[in-house]
Amino acid sequence: MARAPRSIDDIGARVRLHRQRSGKSQAVVAGLAGISEDYLGQVERGRKTPSAGVIQALAEALGIPAGVLLGDTPVDSAAGPSGGGDRLALALISGGGKSVDLTSLAVRVESAWDTWQNSGHRYSELVPDLPELIRDAEATIRVQRHGSGHREAAAIVGDMYGLLRTVTRRIGRSDLSYLVADRGIRAAEDADDPIRLAVARWNLGHTLLMSDEYDAAVELATAAAATVVAEAGSTPVAVAMTGALQLVAAMAEARAGRLWSARERLNRVYPIAVTARAAGNVGHTMFGALNVSLHAVAVELRAGDAIEALRLAEQLDMSECPSVERRFTFALDLARAYELRRMETGTLLHLLDAERTAPEDLRYNPVAHDMVRRLLQGKRSPVRNQAAQLADRIGVQL
Known part of the structure; x- marks a missing residue:
């Protein structure tokens, strides 16, 4: 794994390392920090030593503590x-x-x-x-x-x-x-606004999922789905929100181990997605037929059925998905499916696809890091070298 240089004389190398990690160009970072691109280039090459004010400005432009650039803060504690x-x-x-x-x-x-x-x-x-x-x-x-x-x-x-x-x-x-x-x-x-209230309840449902409060999430999402049409009318937007809320309940059922209940909810949500096609991205929930299918893949992975997850995935055209976040999650799900089938090449290929789609998400995703570590455990793995390179790029702790 790449480490930031530790010497005070290596500020420029640290600046370059964190700029590259952020995916920002020299022009962007220089503009944010209020310095010229040429000056930033000289700093990165060690030809100029920036003042304390410039170091602080560069740290803010890179979204990291100034101590990281000075070598006082370990890279791994601030990079995430x-x-x-x-x-x-x-x-x-x-x-x-x-x-x-x-x-x-x-x-x-x-x-x-x-x-x-x-x-x-x-x-x-x-x-x-x-x-x-x-x-x-x-x-x-x-x-x-x-x-x-x-x-x-x-x-x-x-x-x-x-x-x-x-x-x-x-x-x-x-x-x-x-x-x-x-x-x-x-x-x-x-x-x-009843639609925004439904969206807010959808958000609270996801927070309950994050805290493993699955029954509470099911209760909240089901109740909210039952009231939104009554409060807002039978518009495509309101109907779409019932579907989005039911997806929260479905994932809560799956995580609680009630997989058949999760599948039954998804089967009921598919027609809603078709009916509400004209609603668009209501409340930034990304609800729609494709999103329902992505949830179905996730449920099968939760069940440990990699073959069914891959079968469902093969039917999806992700070029229709406008969300980088969802495309990243889909790539990660495929990597997990191939890992369950002990197919290391497929696992690596989809991790690399996730990296191309959203490199920062891969860098900060603990599930992805665990998969990379497992790829490195196989001494005779045909993808071990490529996995080691990926581990270095995304900062996997070995």
Whole structure:
């Protein structure tokens, strides 16, 4: 595994290492840090020693503590996405920020969602910017609390908390997931929007899954699915949300070991996906026929039936999926299926596909790291050399 140099004289090498890990070009990092690209190049080559102010600016541009560039902090403790969790927590409780107009706030939230669902470098591109977005959103809703724009502001802030729920889940902060899921429900209630309330309940259901509270997730998702059409009418959007909520319940059943119940729920959700085809990406849930099929693959993997999982996977055209996140998860599921069948070449090929799709996700995914370690255990494995190279690229601890 590649390690950051330890000497104070190797700041440039550390800058280059973390810039490459983030997937950012010299031009992007230089622009974020307020220096010229030529100067950054000289720093990386060891020809210039940056000042303390420039080191801090470079660290912020790379989304890492300044101590990492100085060699004071071990690389592995700061390289993962969990390093941003404390900054998110502080932003959620500290206040501050500035009130902005609702149109620009909505654009910022939607842009953040787009980055999260569609970028292979979403951690480095998005997570460092979230604290400012949180503070500005909270400042805006405080100003709007008794004004005519309160409901619109609450709707936008609710959308932001939905994003924060999935981000905090991915960085392993279940404590923050509960906090932002609860705030999302409060915001949806203030917006008086039954669809956003259903989305907020969907988010809370995923938080319960993260904490292994499967029965609670089934109860919540089933109840929410039963009420959303009554509250919002039989529109394609409302119908789609019933399907998205039922998928949460299906995964909760599968994780609780009730696999037939999970399959039965999925069978009931397929017709909903067809009916609600015109709804689009409601609440950023990515609900649709393809998503239902991806859940079916996941359920069969949970059952340990790799052959059935692969059979279902072969029927899917992932070129139709607009979400990088879902394509990454699908590649990882295929790698797991081939691993269950003890087919090392297939496992490696799909891990490499996951790396091409979303390199940062692979770097920060513990399941993927475990698969790579197991590939390296076979002394006579035909893919051992390639697996070792992959382990080095994504920082697998051996």
